[in-house]
Amino acid sequence: MRNRVICIALLAAFWCPVGSMAQDIENQQSQTLIMEDLKDYYGDEEFVTIATGSRKPIYKAPAVATVITAEEIKAMGARSLDDVLETVAGIHVMPSSLSRLDSIYSIRGIQSGFNPHVLVLMNGTPFANVFNGGHPILFRLPVSAISRVEVIRGPGSAIYGADAFAGVINIITKDVDEFNGTTVGGRVGSFDTHDFFIQDGRYFGKVSVGFSLEWQESEGDKSRKIDSDFQTILDNTFGTNASLAPNSLSTKYDVLNTHLEFSKDHLKWRNWYWRQKNAGQGAGGAQALDKEGDHDENLFLTDLSYAIPLENQWEINLNGNFLHRESDSHFVLLPPGALVPIGSDGNLNFSSPVGLVLFPNGLLGNPGGKETQYGVDLNGTYSGISTHRIRLGAGFKYQTAQGEESKNFGPGVIDGSEGVVTGELKDVTNTPFVFLPDSSRRIWYGSIQDEWQFVRDWELTVGVRYDYYSDFGRTINPRLALFWATRHNLTTKFLYGHAFRAPSFSEQFAINNPIILGNNDLEPEKINTYELSFDYRPTFDLQTVLSLFAYRAKDLIEFIPDTDGDSNTAQNAGDQLGYGFELETNWNINGNLKLVGNYSLQHSEDPDDGSHIPDVPGQKLYLRADLKFNRGWTFSPQLLWVGDRHRAKDDPRSDINDYTLVGATLRSPKFFDHWEFGFSAKNLFDENAREPSTTNIPGDYPMEGRNFWGELTCNF
Incomplete structure (x- = not known):
């Protein structure tokens, strides 16, 4: 692996042309480079906040970072956060292969079924689901209220602690000035899709108030059909005919997303409410098609921040936040008429069943729960020492979760001797038979960081964070x-980071589950990442960024089969090696045409046997052109190619097919001073794109077919 990384680094050196630059410097008698020269090419309009915890020009940020603005989101025709992230180098948005079609943000070949390796922030505040460590179940976030999305590929635990493992995503919402009065808009499109949004920003004396509401509803693409599922396997085994396959995945959704912000002087209070209602269960909770089940979720996040005004060289910020989430799933895990072997604990058991049990109304489960998180953070930045900028941070967080469940199977409900079980559900909440007992943890942390410009062309950032968890101990x-200002139009970054992921409550404490069981002896996952990045701008209008990376992850949590049954228990059992590069280009050819593109290549493997990490793309290409014409009209065609994906080493199926998606967005200038029109086409050539599933669904998950939508907005 080291030899391959060295070869890639040498190729990068030739690509950049460092050799010719060295000759130029010699011919110019060792020209002195200073930071101010960079502004001619780099400017200061591009900035990122999550690389250091404060505003930093992106070309100087101590991380491989990407920023997507609201203007770019409009140009690409994105309707959800998933659409936005798929355009970022090194990131692939894919459905979870475990059960439902939860979106997984795979970064540089690192992914798992619940996506806990990526820390997602709302205005700098995490909102991870403590049950499984990932974002909310079946999370879909509209984008009309987003000002910018900041993405770091690589570790961020030195700033943010847990889960900033493979990357960090910060969603920054619009403030009152960006709303520019009142905006109302709506969209209609394929699959019986309807969107509505309203935004308003006002000043009341010194107090500013910003409000946004977005609603999205769709029946989903009914052409996303699968030929067989897990119940098909059971039918073939036990001679039944219960499977709903062939049939379409259940991908309907109904999402409400609201933001309310108050600001006065140094005080800011943000409130976010997100509601998912009647969401389809995709391939089903047990990978058996479920047309009746659905999922409801409510999330409320409030954070209050205060920038303490000081006259000396300190900047002090105090933040308090509170999150409450409630979820409720209605599963038909196996359809009516299912005949399955049941063990003495009431769960499916193929190795030592008590008997075969018929479920004429289906195998039913309604898991849900509530979680509460609150925390406080205090950080201060001191710039009183020449050439240094020192940041200190400390904080506390409390997390708690309560499982709720009713079902017609499992411990405390049946014992395998019944023969026939009806659809009557038994509530096992607050009993020893619930899927997750009440759980909580406390977290304390402290951090220090120094940004030291030790010579004019070099800046060194050094930082460390200490976290203490009440359930598993400390991590550092x-x-x-x-950072090196190599010349006036080239910057170079050498980066190293260590990060961790804390075990989720399910991985630690899950019980009474027919598939997975928790382990309270788990240690956090760990990763070491090395990066080398070049930002080269041969002209004022052309930017190219080449980023090379290599990492090793240790103690990855996997569910290992138990020797005495059909269950799987969480263990620190996996390691992963990865390396590759990402090439990004942004070229403003003239005032009317801009080209944007990126290409990613990564190789990730299990170091124990050299096998490929399954499902993740080894290569990805994204291209977009933004063309302005005829007094303000814009036309933005785009292309996405995903390729080089492998199966798990014990999966006999052939490798996953590559696919290419082509789309385009057309937008009008303002007419009658207030109105705008937009039209977008996705998967224009109706590509049969598929994302990987387990062998329970052998044909993989079909993605959305050709679809269109139109938008009309009014600003007044």
Whole structure:
């Protein structure tokens, strides 16, 4: 692996042309480069906040970072956060292969079924689901209220602690000035899709108030059909005919997303409410098609921040936040007429069943629960020492979860001797038979970071964070970043970071589950990442960024089959090696045409046997052109190619097919001073694109077919 990384680094050196630059410098008698020269090419309009915890020009940020603005989101025709993230180098948005079609943000070949390796923030505040460590179940976030999305590929635990493992995503909402009065809009499109949004920003004396509401509803693409599922396997085994396959995946959704912000002087209070209602269960909770089940979820997040005004060289910020989430799933895990072997604990058991049990109304389960998180963070930045900028941070967080469940199977409900079980559900909440007992943890942390410009062309960022968890102990995560202004139009970054992921409550404490069981002896997952990044701008209008990376992840949590049954228990059992590069280009050819593109290549493997990490793409290409014409009209065609995906080593199926998606967005200039029109086409050539599933659904998951939508907005 090291030899391959060295070869890639040498190729990067030739691509950049560092050799010719060295000759130029010699011919110019060792020209002195200073930071101010960079502004001619790099400017200061591009900035990122999550690389250091404060505003930093993106070309100097000690991380491989990407920023997508509201203007770019409009140009690409994105309707959800997933659409936005798929355009970022090194990231692939894919459905979970475990059960439902939850979106997984795979970064550089790192992914798992519940996506806990990526930390997602709303205005700098995490909102991860403590049950499984990932974002909310079946999470779909509209984008009309988003000002910008900041993405770091690589570790961020030295700033943010847990789960900033493979990357960090920060969603920044629009403030009152960006709303520019009142905006109302709507969309209609394929699959019986309807969107509505309203935004308003006002000043009341010194107090500013911003409000946005977005609603999205769709029946989903009924052409996303699968030929067989897990119940098909059971039918073939036990001679039944219960499977609903062939049939379509259940991908309907009904999402409400609201933001309310108050600001006055140094005080800011943000409130976010997100509601998912009657969401389809995709392939089903047990990978058996479920047309009747659905999922409801409510999330409320409030955070209050205060920038303490000081006259000296300190900047002090105090933040308090509170999150409450409630979820409720209605599963038909196996359809009516299912005949399955049941063990003495009431769960499916193929190795030592008590008897075969018929479920004429289906195998039913309604798991849900509530979680509460609150925390406080205090950080201060001191710039009183020449050439240094020192950041100190400390904080506390409390997390708690309560499982709720009713079902017609499992411990405390049946014992395998019944023969026939009806659809009557038994509530096992607050009993020893619930899927997750009440759980909680406390987290304390402290951090320090120094940005040191030790010579005019070099800046060193050194940081470390200490976290203490009440359930598994301490973890220490350092970072090191060296920035070099190589010449007036080239910057170079050398980066190292160590990160961790804390075990989720399900991985630690899950019980009474027919498939997975928790393990309270788990240790956090760990990763070491090394990066080398070049930002080269041969002209004022052309930017190219080449980023090379290599990492090793240790103690990855996997569910290992138990020797005495059909269950799987969480263990620190996996390691992963990865390396590759990402090439990004942004070219403003003239005032009317801009080209944007990126290409990603990664190789990730299990170091124990050299086998490929399954499902993740080894290569990805994204291209978009933004063309302005005829007094303000814009036309933006785009292309996405995903390729080089492998199966798990014990999966006999052939490798997953590559696919290419082509789309386009057309937008009008303002007419009658207030109105705008937009039209977008996705998967224009109706590509049969598929994302990987387990062998329970052998044909993989079909993605959305050709679809269109139109938008009309009014600003007044």
